[in-house]
Amino acid sequence: MFKQNKNIVRNALVAAVALSVNSYAQEGMDEDYGIDEIIVTSTKRETSLMETAVAVSAFGQESLDNQGVKNLLDIGDMVPNMQIALSPSDSGVQVVVRGLTSNNFTEIGDPTVAMHFDGLYSPRPQAGLALMYDVERVEISRGPQGTLFGRNSTAGSINVISARPNFDQQEGKIEVEMGKYAQRTVKGWFNLPVNDKLALRASVLKETADTWYNQTQDKFDLAWDTDGDGSTTGAYDVAADGIPNVDQRRNREVSDSDAYGSVDRSGARLGMRFEPTNDVSLDLIADYFQDKSPGGLSLKDCEKAEGTFFACEEDQYDVSVNVPGEMDMTMLGLRSVLTWDITEDVVFEGRVGYSQQKRSQVHDASTVYADPDHPAYGITRTWYDDNAAPDGCTGGNGSMVECPNLVNNLPLLESLGYGDVAMQPFNDLSLSTNYSDYRSVVSELQLKSQSDSNLQWITGVFYMKEDNEIRFDVEDPFCCGGVLPLAQSFVQPERLVESLAGFVQFDYKVNEQLNLTAGYRYTHDTKEDIGGRNYITAGYRQPNIGLYDPAASFWMESWTRVGLEPTAGIGGTGPYQSDVLNNDMGTAGDDFLNRLQYSDNSHKGAWSKGTWKVGFDYLLNDDLFLYGSVATGYKSGGFGDSVDICDCNITDTFDYDPENNITYELGFKATMLDGKLNLLGNVFLMDNTDLQDTFYATITGVGAEIQVPADYDDTEGRTDVCTTGEGDCVIVGRDIGTLITQNIGETRNMGVELEFDWRPYNGGRVNGWVAWLDSEITELDNSQDNWFCLERALLGLTNCPDKTTRTIDGNDIEGRYQSFVGNAMPWSPEYSATVTFEHNWYLYNGIRLSPIVSAHWQDEMFFDKGNFDEGALHSGQDAFATADVALRLINEESAWAVELYVRNVTDEVVRNWADRGPGFMRASLGKPRHYGVKFNMAF
Template sequence: IDKRFYLNRVSLALAAAYVGASTAPASAEDSPRKLEVIEVTAQKHAQNVNEVGITVSAFNGEQLKDLGVKSSQDLAVHTPGLTVNETSATGVPLYTIRGVGFQDYSTASSSTVGLYFDEISMPYSVMSRGIVFDVQRVEVLKGPQGDLFGRNTTAGQINFISNKPTEDLEMGFDLGYNNFNESELEFYVSNSISDSVNGRFSLKTIQSDEGWQDSLTRDDKLGKKNQLAMRTMFDITLNDDATLLLNLHYVKDKSENTANTTYDGTIVGLAEYDQPYLGLADYVLPTGANFGEIPPWYSTGDATKADWTNSYTNPSTGETWDIRPQRDNELKGVSAKLDWQFGDVSFTSVTGYDHFEREEANDWDGSASVDSSNINVTDLDVFSQEFRISGETENLLWIAGVYYSKDEIDESYHYFMADSYFGLAAAAFSMPTAFVEFPITELDTTYNQQTESAAIFGHVEWQLTDAFRITSGLRYTEETRDWSGCTYDAGEGSLSNFLNGAFGASLAAGACGVVDDNPVSDTYIFNLLGTQNINDAFHLTDDQIKTNRWMGKIGADYAFNKDILGYATISHSFKSGGFNGANSNTTSQLVPYDEELLTSYELGIKATLLDGSMQLNASTFYYDYEDKQEADVDVTFVGNIAGLTNIPESEIIGAELDLNWFPTDNLTIRLGTAYLDTEIKEWEAVDVSASQWPNTVYRDASGGTLAQSPKWSHNILAKYEWEVGNSYIMDVALDYSFQDDTSGGVQPERATESFSTTNVRVGIGSILGTWRVTLWARNVTDEYYYQAAYRGGNGPYVRTAGLPRTYGVNFNYNYF
């Protein structure tokens, strides 16, 4: 079907929705209960979410608790168009909105989705894995914003807004327990400290000493949790015109990570495995003791079954490493927001600093073999400062400001691969490669990345008539990113021995092992072969990229009446380029990828119907996507490994519908659906089968779809509540979500199947809201599903399964 024809049809559907909305009967007798209006700050000032001419999915704190949202990843289940997945075992969540995402597992990769916590940007998604707690609301802004938000992004934003300090005493707690022996406690207290200072302290902890995953090959469980998050806020009145909000926050996470499940790739049209690894020898070699049997670590259909490696001892040095999937992450931060009123002009300063560090182990291959495991040691500092002024007259609202940010990442990515094809498996399988004589057992990739960004921006909302408003914004950004790094021999000599044997070098243990394969370089490997300077071809890479870009938006909205708003926007945004932080063999892998550009055209309507008891929002959009940043493969002297590139041209067409409705005083209905049609228009991707280093062959990859772009996604919630006597209120709720399958882009091993989950809960509490008990069950049908699939490092194909059926009880108490 022609996509522009589709866009026209959807536009007509929106017009029909307006006609139906404007003529729908409104009867106070039939639907007397009105929907709660959520106030958002999607455009840096307070607005009714139904009066903002952009597409926003908003959840208040109570809705998030009801839906069991404990992390930013949980939001995706209840937000059509938003997906959160992983494409590796490095502990980095990847966010995608409407097909706009970057499937890179490196810590140093900036997210296409802007992540903001109390107006402070978290530019690296690894920082977002903390607990969501004591939240006033969450806003998911869909599409490029183009003007008001600090770090350049293309997909949209997710804003987390915390509850603020109160003058009167408020306090409460929430206790929970589930069938995996997981307990949680959330607590808050808020009150005035003095005549000019209000304070709020909140915390949440989740503890489990058992876990939920069972090893397929031994008596071992995985999934213990030890999470703590705290926040202290002070709302200080400086004088009659100025206030200062201080926010001190801390997150500590010493939990175990999720293990992958290995499966036979032939069930999805792939080979059984990509490359052999040592654990397979007994099962696939005719001389193996278990030849012809199914490896016991293969599994599908049971989310609790997986496998992993607990420790590794280097055969040469005898050094033992703890590589059980686990993390020790810590985030410490402070922010300050100053609001000062000067007559008709408001001045706002937002300052933020966060320090994140972690030591985290993950298992890629889903087996007890050491085909692919890693330990990431990360130290990350992020500072940002925004100054803005704003004013408002009868017909005009304006905002202008400047933004500056600076961050630095130091990371060591220690990789274990002794049982892989590149290690001891080559000899076990009698493969004619240099790895038989010179197996590589460990690697150590270390790098430093420093990013500095500065921007100036302006935003204007002009009320031309009572019904018609024009919104426009413009932003100019300058960004510089410096990168220095190398993949080193890990100190045990295996990489150096391999390179010495393959190239005639004399590299010592611990040396940099990246080969210079740039033909115009003074240290080009093929110009130094056989010379006394051969070691010079292996060296650290230092590089810098600079980006200078304008981005902006223009929109118009028209209030057909007090309840119906139609809007149209054109917005343009970019995401700066970056560097590959994964293991590398050649300098060509470390050439930076370019910035990506996205131009969005969107039409939408927001209709408040049935005397305020129904809210119907619908939108349709077309994205012109240029130089999309994407994962591909790099051709190296050891084979094809992970690489990053740009897709020159692609496009996305889609539509969304969001419905909130009180059919009766007792019944709540919430419905959301999203449709996506993505297409790669132009891309010469690497032809893996035809390429051999140093020559790379390309193939036409146009016509394919983008990764993590389900054609359909839906969610529906139904909640019925009624009074019990004069003192209690009881409710029963059911929510259902569905996500369509995804193609995996040009890497079929990353494809996922469609899945759905159903959650139920029953609650009873005080009619005054002081206490509530809730019994709940999530994934009540115990559906096996996975939101991530990929090649598990070097050899196997793996999936990361979602949680099985989970049920529990919560008790909530509030004093106010």
Template sequence: MRSSIAVALAGISSFATTAALAQTADPAPQAAVQGQLADIIVTAQRREESLQKVPVAVTAIGAEQLDQLRVTNVRNLAGLAPSLQINTQGLQSNPTIIIRGVASGTSNNAVDPKVGIYLDGVYIGRTVGSIFDLSDIQRVEVLRGPQGTLFGRNATSGAISLVTAAPSGEFGVRGSVSYGNYDAKRAKVSVDLPAFGPLSLKVSYLHDEIEGDYRNLLGGRTIDLRQRDPAFGVQRIADRLGERNVDGVGVAARLDLGDLTADYRFDYTDARATGRAVQSFGVIPDASGQLLGPIIALQPLFGGVTNISTDRLTTVANASSTEHVVTQGHSLTLTYPLSDAITLKSISAYRKFRQNPNIYDLAASGGLRFTTAQLQALLAGNVAGVLDPANAPGPNDSFFSLLTSRSTSQKQFSQEFQLQLTSDAIDLTTGLFYFHENSPATDILGIFQPVANGVVVDTSAVGVIPGLPVGQLPFDINGDGVVDAADSNPSLDSIFGSGITRTRAINDSYAAYGQLTYHLTDTIDLTGGIRYTIDKRENRITAIAGGQGGQLGIGDYKVDYKKATWAAIVTWRPSDRVTAYGKVSTGYVAGGILSGIPYKPETLTAYELGLKTQSWGNRLRANVAVYYSDYKDLQTQNFINGRQFFDNAGKASIKGFEAEVDLVPVRGLTLSGNLSYTDFNYKSFILNGVDVADVARTTYASKWQGRASAQYDSEDLGMGGHLSARVDARYRSKAPLVSTPFRDLSGNIASLENYAFTKAYWLVDGRIGWMDMPLGGGKVSLSVFGQNLFNEHYNPFGAPVLQLVTSYERGRTYGVELGFKF
């Protein structure tokens, strides 16, 4: 393994002589106007350091580039850093973040993410609560590889750190307004107030809305869920899919008392959105598909809409309602220097989010029409009963192959104490960390779920045999001479696993950590770090869907885990312009309980070599990394008959490389590019008791990914202001949508397998504007922009939920933006 990394590094050494590892941001345009790249400061090791000197694979993107790229939240970062991919799982609040082939996981409150997301040093515990919009982001850092020492658990594949701007203490206003196609309106403004003694204050606001790009044929109808849970009420089906309406507020305050500095942050986001349109490529040829197939085939008789097509549909019939998520957070960071060399820091934070009840038509089946009586006849093999006009669906009847509705929330508190020592001989970062969360969730699951006159039928009281009571019958059905459990009329809920599940995740995590760098010589540093984590996890199951199965039923379940994660790094800096390093680092994600089935922690050990250089008078910065990861006890998400399970599938190895170049060939012009390769191979993958490692694949992760951009900023022109133009192109190779190939009941590869991948695609964005024109003591900028200029329709998400379903991302968008600062 080490030799393979050495060979790979040697093969690119001629390039890397002028290269670097820490994947850098686009350089600041005004630095390019001066004819060189700007130095970038990052906190990848929990202290401020130059990007080119830190032995971590990290991309840093500054505020100016974030504005040019129209980045307002984590979701918009897709493709901006090597090995980073971000897909939405239909619902816009639920992304899948992939770093170096390892996906973040699921939104379920019983499962921890594998990519750590941090806001101003505060860990965000749930994926749903992490996609808030911020109007005043100063910098984003994307750290790749395990960050188990300084950042802690749940950063197996890496971490994303968002840093908001601190108040300046001087009066200033800056912001922008824009309008685009799909009636897109966006406005953001930040106001810096004059310092009042030691107190500085900054307030920001953001509004972002866009019309849905799909018309929904079911728009305006209602689905009454009160038969399942009165709290879920009556859900109105959205008229358009893919729409979004967000308001966000941020407050930053700094109290500078000389030795003691207190930084307070508040953020609030109110987001209303509808999920992406979902369509089907076809019914999965398994046992459930054998039952769903006839229902699909009969839809022309009943006026139903199947949403099935191997081409992209332009209208769909999805029974999806508006998702409403409210997120807010508070944090207080106290910094106190004990001396010039020693600093104490305390980070206290409280965050919460609420996701109101909603329906998302994950299986693209909301347009089907079928009744309870027809389902009973189908199960009995009674073709005449299925076709009997007396059993036919009415004008407001419908049928879900899979109905999912969820309501969840989370409250979290975290406290971290940190000590930093900086000296000529050593640098030390050490600390204590505590995290607590309480997250209830209610899930309604309806498999083969009838809806009668707009009301979801409670099939827990409906038996398979019509006209007979549910449960054990008072006569011998099977004729064995004994009336027992075998002589029962099971409910539809019990045989399909439908019903309502209520859970509450209560988790506590304690950790102590330390990382020490010893400056062995003027050019060589030796770094070692360790973190010891104790996780106490509790899952209270107060209701579980009928037939949901698993090893556990209703009850209060507790599991504890203890794990030491560590890192060892050797860094060599032969000159101020070159940094080379080798490192071994580890990551850990705690286990838990999902769907009544416990699963174990997963671990990852990564071996990495990197090189960073900056040359040609600070006009060239190039970056290279190679790595190999040993991945054990993988926590994988599976769907069985529409139900979600988590399991420890087995083992895998991941190897790859990352490269990035920034170049200022002439004054004002910056050329940037990156390329990454990820090779994920399962060593074992146990599915239903069978090792399928030879055919298993990691979902949503592309092997090849690249980006190229050009930014030009002129010098100030005679009439005031300057010209700015930018073009960005991003590439992703094809990626699997499902973890194993589709096979028919005979075991042969099914034709549906042809659609089980996202095809390779390019996305091209552009922007041109007249910037910083003087106006009334301030400056204004006017730009036109376009994203996905070639109108590429790609489908990065898919799921095997009785059918192979997928959703396509929005096509070309464009608009005009007015920026201002005073």
């Protein structure tokens, strides 16, 4: 497939070039054609792109439209060493630059690539979904921007600059788009000069589209012959009873316009520019954005599963859903930019912004189930009971009873050393953001020189305050290997983040050619949780009494007690099936919070750091600009949710330290071929320490002994004498896991980036980039390889390491330890490239015909640090190529244009997110091949 895709792209490019050379018309020729100058603000000054000592890529609205860019998710292929992914469960946009990223999308996490709107920092990664329309320019600066752009820009920064009102003339533009999957888009803008001091600009966009998934209702009703006797009447068998096993409280039939993958979003912006004097200007911008799209999904990766015992029986985009997607996300942004020429030599800039992001979201995280053909299909059961053990179970000591595996092929698993493993029949995980409200105020005050002096300077202060609240619920009735009910609610009424920084940067012009740069920034960050509460219940034990009473149950059929009545010790009369559930049950009802104890999440932390940059730039001649720098980056530390590590009211917040890096960079920017070719290149080396990584981890395993303090209140009589050490311990009765962020180690990222923009002839243009990246893990303590250990053994792939015991933080911890030193960091293809070719036929009366072909190729990359690269369990994305084509008919005299386009011509299955499913890989996939037509008119 990959070779075929490469041939398609190559042949399309060759044909387009040949056609353009042979068919080029004389009308419209310009002997002085060249490349227009691009102005950027990546140094907090307006400078020419070709004389800016930063690795920055810049795109205007026309370039974004040509590439079909709607929001940040669409821009990754346009920038060297940049990948962008979407976390479907919480709409978090993950930006990866030069192999560095952050995957903490919570209300207190921090990105690694700073997002700015009109120069003002935006703290939440969900802001990347805001629509990019009517923009003057998008600037992506790579490498640490810690001196001037500050907070959390260790890998780079993105600045979306909206189009400003102008005083030139009253004008506007409107565009309509229609395409496959009922794609409908309308957008436009209007500029109004009120007088010579005041101008207004308004812009709007509305976009809808149907899903490309084939979504059906999930009403799974399990029939399971556990003893293989041909019937489902045995003691541990499960008979289909006509009632779905999975939760039906939210299940409903939805149309293609409301299914996962569909689109319903809109935006509006109003800008005002006021220039009362020649020395003062004020820009006010108000933004509103709403996204009611249901969100995306993770699906079984059928392409990888082909030919295995877990091969897909359905098409790649078939999904079975019992929790239809729901989202309502609104963003309000108010920004002001005041510029005042205090003197001829000094200018003041003041930027103040307020943003509010509100979101509720429901996500089905279990659209794929374990395959009945899997040899380990079944249940491993651990259950608690005060009565005698049933037949077939061992133990019966009045506390914990181990029941046997019920699996398809237990002897085979035992021969491979995995007799204690089972793929439970299905899961039913749903994730709900009941509400979230993120409010932030950001301000930055600057003074900077604007004289002809050899010494130029800029200094300023930055302040940001966030006030966030959220309630996030997790419901998994079939959890944790033993198929136990799990319910969690994280209620955070006030999470505060504050950041205060001061910065200064100097540029000294040694002579007409050489300039030296030095800058410093000091940042102080604080984070605080006030009154946060975490609720959790798992299994049939304290403190869960009352959850299974008829008036309060959120549970349905009880797979932990297959063949038994779940009545022991809890007073229930179940099992309660999906046909009696209602919306007051489980975490969906407020009463859930009244039935459980909770852990107090109140906590506070503070971190400070100075970052600096030194550099030079050298104008060798009018056509060659050289630059180099050494810069440091810093990302704030933090903490997670308070977690009861033993179900015994002993908690931990899992604090983590700041992330730091230092980057060495050399680059050049050259104008060649009489101004018809711009070539920009750089080499870089980044040393990154204390990298922050967010992942789900088992923090305490079943059977672990947790030593309790001397004043511990043992109200449940659960403590015992520790078998090692001194004092009393609580023996943990289940695996306890949570989402945590930790400082995991160090990496060294080095690479080469080359961008080009070439006008080979009047009417022709070739631009793009090529990149090389070596993102290598250099230190990672106590890493473990647990990647599909059983499936690797069953498929004859390289086995996981044997279990060994290491002493970590004074505790003996068993695991499959494997060094990941030398592996590539996730989302880091070694080679990648994008090339866009555009030709213009100048016909008559101002009519122009313009085909555009854009091709992107990238090397293999992984989504985890283990870099497993074998067969159906490959933990990433193989090398792939995609291409987009478009044909535009433009009437320059009448100011209208029509465009036909096809995106993803090769119909490539592109993974932008991948993780483990129940026995197989699953992935979040990009959109398949689609096409459409646009019409726009200026007036």
